[in-house]
Amino acid sequence: MGGRVSVSPLIWILTVVAILALLVFDYVFHVRGAHVPTIREAAIWSALYVGIALAFGVGTLVLGGTAMGQEYFAGYITEKALSVDNLFVFLIIMTSFRVPRENQQKVLLVGIAISLLARTGFILLGSALINTFAWVFYLFGLALLITAGNMFRPQTEESHSAQNIMVRLSRKLFRTTERYQGDKLFTVQNGRRVMTPMVLVMVAIGGTDLLFALDSIPAIFGLTQNVFVVFTATAFSLLGLRQLYFLLDGLLDRLIYLSYGLAAVLIFIGAKLILHALHQNNLPFVNGGEPVEVVEIGTGTSLLVILVVLVITIFGSLFSTRGRTQTAMANVRRDAAAYLDAEYTVDPVERERIYLRLIEARDHIIALGPKAKQIVRNEPELLDLCRRASDSHAAAHPAHSSPLDRS
Template sequence: MTVPSLIWGITVVGILALLAFDYFFHIRKTHVPTLKEAALWSSIYVGIAVLFGILVLLFGGTDMGSEYFAGYITEKALSVDNLFVFLIIMASFRVPREDQQKVLLFGIVFSLIARTGFIFLGAALINSFAWVFYIFGLILLITAGNLLKPEPHGEKQADNFMIVLAKRIFHTTEQYDGDKLFTMHNGKKALTPMLLVMVAIGGTDILFALDSIPAIFGLTQNVYIVFTATAFSLMGLRQLYFLIDGLLDRLIYLSYGLAAILAFIGIKLVLHALHENNLPFISGGEPVPVVEISTGLSLSVIVGTLIITVVLSLLSKAGKAQTAINNARRHAVNYLDLDYTADAAERERIYGALTLEEAQILTMELKYRDKAKDVDRIREQVAEAHRKHDEYLNR
């Protein structure tokens, strides 16, 4: 179905208006969002995305509506997984919590721009070369395999090539100057960590696009649906970060669920490529009569896999222990870092969270507690946080 230019224009203006609203009414004044605020606005953005999908169903038909929801759910799930990496980048650069919203909004805007470019490039390639479906399918199958590797999120590195290059070429400083991107350091203009963390987020977003765009093209080749499903999956990601911060580690089986989904879509793409085949060394350049997977089946597999993944993760005792221990480690480290935030109340919030997590850990079976990596080091960090807190109270 061809979407009129007027609808395209209205959609783009609407998305830009949402981003502008987010900046002027939430980001411009630095603050730490409350759980209530994050939950409210996350619900609003999900509601807007669902409402848009209903409009697509009504005016575009069942197939188009199903493709939108399949694409939106897949991209949203991949976005949640991306939050793990954002969390690590934020912690690595010690971004003050009250400034994290601005970094996240930049990441969302940059991601939207980068993915839009990839979307139109992908559409042009698909329209000209049917064999591109083979490439996209292979990318997803490789990505699915990589997700199955036993690499905890906490071990990923925040410094990518762009950061290393920036530090070598430009004068940088380790100290923040509010939310400024540049500051004066030793009499010279220097890049602040705020700019560097934005570069890290932007570079990571490009890598994410290499996985997510082939995934959604495996569900639909309608460029309008690809664009809107991708855009709405990114909307509200900032609020979702603050809503589920600290609970991300609980989803210990998320990578397996995403691997299954990406592998399924990769197989779907390869089957579609065989159905449209024109490569001379495959079946003499003739289409291969294979089963094609319907959008309805795709949507069912995606939703079902995510439900099973989330339920198993939430019921897992190992997942509960891993969540509490990782959160205790993060809050102990943050508490010991006195330059972490300019907000005095934030220090007490972190310490309060640490004590609650300690109480949770003590109620868990020893076999789950001792499975944590560097458990002795974590205990030392927690003990040091308690000592520092006592000093703070007695001074």
């Protein structure tokens, strides 16, 4: 398992420099000036980063060979899918800390940079362990099977909030000001230099990224042992994640079956790791310390399985009534809270966008049939949020009647 194609130090240096240059470019031209990216902007730059990742994969396929190219694409697709699932938790963190919309880009980029550093460390550690102890594959495989079992539990906004240790821990460890000061990390209050809530958010995002790495790194090592492929597939899956967050805004809750698809993928990779461990076995209490003759799963087969599982679960989610209804409920909660929060954004276009999405979500809930309405929890509370947002919108735009008034 895993190609052993040698990669020259020059290629390593050029690749690392290119990845760092993309992060710097992202900061200088998109994040340094606080603003709310439009859907069009997010779509263009998301497509560009995916295009760069795919072009790199084609280059790997041509220069490194078929096996190395297949490993890269299998690793990239798996890591990208895991990162999309992680975006849901980022959304919960942003909501929990009431991060102003204009400053969310900087938080995400810092989180991506922290994640890239942390995962590089985990990749080097994982490679060293694998090269020294063949039995580590057993541990990686078992870890993925346990993670997959946890992912089969229904994932909701409430469960993610309850499980997010980093949010609670960061609130306890750091004392900050009550209000944000733009995107500043520190400010002066009563003559003393103090931290702003932006520090809490970045700690929570960075800490959560560390937890994510414990799942994603064993997963990609289950597809390849080539450190260059592991690093590049991981790095390119993280690049463009900021843009993807804004592109998928409002649709994350709709991917209700993604966690099940990812769980199936992790079970598959976990089983593959254990089979590989048996094939290289040297544990004295397993088959007398001798390798076990088992079938090993090729990279091409792995790539096909991963693609089929993810396509089925993603499209199943998008066309699911439950998915659309869960999205509507989440949008009402978050959009109404955001609209009623004067500090959420100063951009009138963004406020109108979330208000219009609130209308759409509210109309979806009202139009549901009796059977589908059973999915909706706390409907009176949701509609009350809509009415409060409607009153606020009417007060801000007295010359326009509010669509939410039509109950």
